[in-house]
Amino acid sequence: MSKDFLEGEDWLAMVQQYFEKDYRERGKVKWNGFFLSDHTAKLKGKNQKEQAANQAVWLEASSLEHIQQQVYSAYEHSLVLTVQKNQVDCDNRIPLPLLGKVSDFYADGFYLEGEAIDWGEVRYAEVKNGKSRINY
Numbered sequence: 001m002s003k004d005f006l007e008g009e010d011w012l013a014m015v016q017q018y019f020e021k022d023y024r025e026r027g028k029v030k031w032n033g034f035f036l037s038d039h040t041a042k043l044k045g046k047n048q049k050e051q052a053a054n055q056a057v058w059l060e061a062s063s064l065e066h067i068q069q070q071v072y073s074a075y076e077h078s079l080v081l082t083v084q085k086n087q088v089d090c091d092n093r094i095p096l097p098l099l100g101k102v103s104d105f106y107a108d109g110f111y112l113e114g115e116a117i118d119w120g121e122v123r124y125a126e127v128k129n130g131k132s133r134i135n136y
Contacts, residue, residue, distance in 0.1 A: 049096075056094040059084045059124035070125040071110050075102040079127045083112060086123035097124070 006014055062070075074081035084097045100113030109118040 053089075053093050053096055056096050058094055059097065061086075061123050062125060064119060067119065067122050067125040070127050071102055074127045075105075075110070077127075081112065082124070082126050082128075083117065083122055084124040085117070085121045087121065 071081060073079070078101060080099055081102055082097050082099055085095050088094060098112055098115070098117075100115075103111045103114065105111070106116065109116060109121070111117070
């Protein structure tokens with residue numbers, strides 16, 4: 001080691017002086033680069049969903065028999081199903097159609113991508129050769 005190396009209390013005093021007088025914490029600034037891109041992407045996605053929800057329209061109401069035929073057909077052929085529930089959200093907005101594959105059934109309904117949907121909740125259901133006629 002060199003003789004110029006500080007030891008003990010001199011070293012602690014130098015470190016303390018550095019942090020008290022010389023070191024400048026950039027705080028939030030240094031983290032913006034990490035979080036800004038993820039945050040703006042999430043905000044953009046949220047804004048797009050909000051705009052779509054505000055522009056949603058009711059799809060033509062179908063009979064229970066037609067809805068069940070569409071759901072069973074989607075299940076048998078592993079096709080994508082478009083479903084619109086017959087309920088509004090807390091802001092009285094029309095729900096966006098749900099897209100997905102039917103994974104199973106239960107006594108009062110079916111599972112669409114793992115979400116349980118009762119037959120009585122469904123206003124509209126349709127399969128179009130694996131493609132939905134709704135584009136969001």
